[in-house]
Amino acid sequence: MREGMVRIPSGCAISGIISTKGIRFNGEAINRSIACMHERSNGLGGGFVAYGIYPEYRDLYALHLMYETPQARGETEEYLHKHFTVHQAELIPTGNATGIGEAPALWRYFVRPERKETENGPVRDNDDYVTASVMTINSRIHGAFVFSSGRNMGVFKGVGYPEDIARFFRLEEYEGYMWVAHGRFPTNTPGWWGGAHPLGVLDWSVVHNGEVSSYGINKRYLEMFAYRLELQTDTEVIAYLFDLLHRRHGVPLDLVCRTLTAPFWKDIDRGDEREREVYTALRRVYGSAMLNGPFSVIVAFNGTMIGLNDRIKLRPMVCGRKDHFTLMGSEESALREVAGDLDEVWHIRAGERFIARLEEGVTV
Amino acid sequence: MLRIDAAGVHYRHLNEQIRETVRAGETVLVLDNVNGQRYIGTGLESDQVRITIHGVPGNDLAAFMSGPAITVWGNAQDGVSNTMNSGTVVVHGGAGDVLGYGMRGGKLFIRGDVGYRVGIHMKEYKDLVPVLMVGGRAGAFFGEYMAGGRLILLGLDRPAGSPLTGDYLGTGMHGGVIYLRGRPEEHTLGREVKMFDLDEVDWAFLNPLLDEFCRYYDRDPGRLRAAEFRKLVPVSHRPYGLLYTP
Numbered sequence: 052m053r054e055g056m057v058r059i060p061s062g063c064a065i066s067g068i069i070s071t072k073g074i075r076f077n078g079e080a081i082n083r084s085i086a087c088m089h090e091r092s093n094g095l096g097g098g099f100v101a102y103g104i105y106p107e108y109r110d111l112y113a114l115h116l117m118y119e120t121p122q123a124r125g126e127t128e129e130y131l132h133k134h135f136t137v138h139q140a141e142l143i144p145t146g147n148a149t150g151i152g153e154a155p156a157l158w159r160y161f162v163r164p165e166r167k168e169t170e171n172g173p174v175r176d177n178d179d180y181v182t183a184s185v186m187t188i189n190s191r192i193h194g195a196f197v198f199s200s201g202r203n204m205g206v207f208k209g210v211g212y213p214e215d216i217a218r219f220f221r222l223e224e225y226e227g228y229m230w231v232a233h234g235r236f237p238t239n240t241p242g243w244w245g246g247a248h249p250l251g252v253l254d255w256s257v258v259h260n261g262e263v264s265s266y267g268i269n270k271r272y273l274e275m276f277a278y279r280l281e282l283q284t285d286t287e288v289i290a291y292l293f294d295l296l297h298r299r300h301g302v303p304l305d306l307v308c309r310t311l312t313a314p315f316w317k318d319i320d321r322g323d324e325r326e327r328e329v330y331t332a333l334r335r336v337y338g339s340a341m342l343n344g345p346f347s348v349i350v351a352f353n354g355t356m357i358g359l360n361d362r363i364k365l366r367p368m369v370c371g372r373k374d375h376f377t378l379m380g381s382e383e384s385a386l387r388e389v390a391g392d393l394d395e396v397w398h399i400r401a402g403e404r405f406i407a408r409l410e411e412g413v414t415v
Numbered sequence: 416m417l418r419i420d421a422a423g424v425h426y427r428h429l430n431e432q433i434r435e436t437v438r439a440g441e442t443v444l445v446l447d448n449v450n451g452q453r454y455i456g457t458g459l460e461s462d463q464v465r466i467t468i469h470g471v472p473g474n475d476l477a478a479f480m481s482g483p484a485i486t487v488w489g490n491a492q493d494g495v496s497n498t499m500n501s502g503t504v505v506v507h508g509g510a511g512d513v514l515g516y517g518m519r520g521g522k523l524f525i526r527g528d529v530g531y532r533v534g535i536h537m538k539e540y541k542d543l544v545p546v547l548m549v550g551g552r553a554g555a556f557f558g559e560y561m562a563g564g565r566l567i568l569l570g571l572d573r574p575a576g577s578p579l580t581g582d583y584l585g586t587g588m589h590g591g592v593i594y595l596r597g598r599p600e601e602h603t604l605g606r607e608v609k610m611f612d613l614d615e616v617d618w619a620f621l622n623p624l625l626d627e628f629c630r631y632y633d634r635d636p637g638r639l640r641a642a643e644f645r646k647l648v649p650v651s652h653r654p655y656g657l658l659y660t661p
Contacts, residue, residue, distance in 0.1 A: 087450065087451050088451065090426070090453065317602075321602070363531075363555065363556075364512070364530075364531045364554065364555070367492075367493055367511060367512060367530075369511075382451060382473070382474070382492055382493075383451075383471050383490055383492055383511075384450045384451025384471050384473060384492065385451065387450050387451075387470075387471055388450055388451065391450075396490070398511065398530055398554075400554065400581070401531065401554070401555060401581070
């Protein structure tokens with residue numbers, strides 16, 4: 052069963068940890084954090100994203116794929132060899148875990164783009180090339196799904212509780228400087244492996260608690276920029292909007308956040324002239340990128356973790372700091388499960404964001 | 416007295432243990448290393464039981480509770496005192512969103528700041544008047560759709576320039592009273608409320624509660640009272656409309 056075939060009207064858990072000094076740690080901490088909120092999920096989706104896990108291949112794109120049939124793998128590998136130099140192809144290591152349904156075949160490829168144009172014409176750079184290739188595989192090859200396509204990072208996800216998914220993917224064997232997790236309680240669609248969070252493209256990843264009611268508007272807007280929204284999962288639009296506004300259009304991150312969760316007109320009117328000008332311009336240009344509905348999300352990409360709350364805060368989001376670690380999650384207990392004696396703890400307000408970055412000069 | 420180490424204990428087992436202990440006649444419980452276990456005290460009925468929690472209890476603490484006294488040495492999360500009937504909850508820290516949701520009686524004290532939609536749908540009936548008192552600041556939608564009871568917001572120890580509440584204060588309110596120590600910004604007021612000075616009836620109600628708050632958190636009641644207090648009452652509901660609007 053795929054997303055969109057059935058509607059199940061019916062919450063979720065999110066959690067993230069970044070070492071701003073870039074110190075790498077294994078997947079146990081994030082797993083404890085997300086497992087602490089077990090009751091927020093229902094076993095129909097769990098997932099993780101880890102940054103800094105493939106330093107030996109840091110210049111190559113790491114493609115993680117799900118295959119539902121051997122034929123899908125054959126077609127995809129043919130495509131990959133034609134469009135990329137494949138430096139390594141291997142099964143993603145998995146172990147025994149209870150509570151997990153039948154898994155698709157899970158493969159990963161470390162690749163380098165070998166062309167400068169797609170069938171739709173020339174592309175600007177490797178990132179655009181990879182994005183277009185991911186869109187092509189996901190929409191054209193039946194039974195194949197790229198669920199991770201960034202460099203020096205990887206998504207691990209499936210149908211099950213997050214703690215079972217972590218055991219299944221042996222996340223204790225990976226070391227990253229930033230980890231984000233999701234426990235799913237699908238509300239509108241049945242869960243399938245590809246629809247679990249995190250969702251994203253390149254090294255963008257999004258985990259999401261809530262619902263994007265503006266999905267239709269956002270989807271049509273993104274389609275004009277050649278994004279193909281195949282998943283019927285609202286979270287997808289958030290990742291693509293960050294990719295479009297920040298990577299492609301160069302809008303500063305802070306303003307991307309203020310575009311997605313735009314201030315209300317009444318608040319814009321109360322701001323000073325400069326603010327009025329900026330926010331009015333953003334709403335004029337990017338009105339169709341505004342996200343409505345209840346949500347708290349964690350958006351991550353290489354070196355950065357962003358916590359973002361909807362405009363009237365219909366979902367919970369707590370941040371904390373302990374030494375060089377910044378933590379975010381749906382509940383304070385999820386943070387304290389990892390760092391009982393937080394130096395600082397605070398809640399993100401409506402429409403607000405908190406951005407945690409690697410310290411200046413840190414390389415990963 | 417029974418002491419329970421809650422570290423790593425699933426909420427169902429913890430709450431079963433609490434219920435069994437209370438059924439067996441124990442009245443004093445101390446829970447150590449609580450972290451995220453939800454529904455503590457939920458549905459408990461007893462005027463004698465006292466529960467002390469060390470750590471951060473999970474959501475829906477004291478939901479549907481009738482009678483017990485709960486003290487939390489730590490922050491609380493969302494939904495404390497959801498539909499609570501009676502009893503007292505004292506939190507020595509801050510707390511999250513939707514506190515006192517549909518609360519019908521009893522008292523909830525929070526030392527620090529609280530999140531969004533606190534006091535939403537609180538109600539009262541005859542002598543059952545719930546009280547929710549916050550030492551710090553509140554997020555938006557404070558007292559949203561409030562139908563009864565008393566919300567008290569003190570705004571203590573807040574940084575200079577930091578607002579007492581967020582937007583939409585008392586939006587949709589049609590019963591009860593919100594007491595504020597300090598003056599909210601005019602544009603944050605919901606359109607169903609109006610702001611007034613306190614009269615003697617208000618102070619007669621408020622004074623013992625301020626004393627109680629100061630006992631829990633070791634503060635000076637005289638200094639608390641020295642600041643300006645205002646109250647918000649709904650203008651959309653007939654009885655209060657006749658009482659308070661000129």
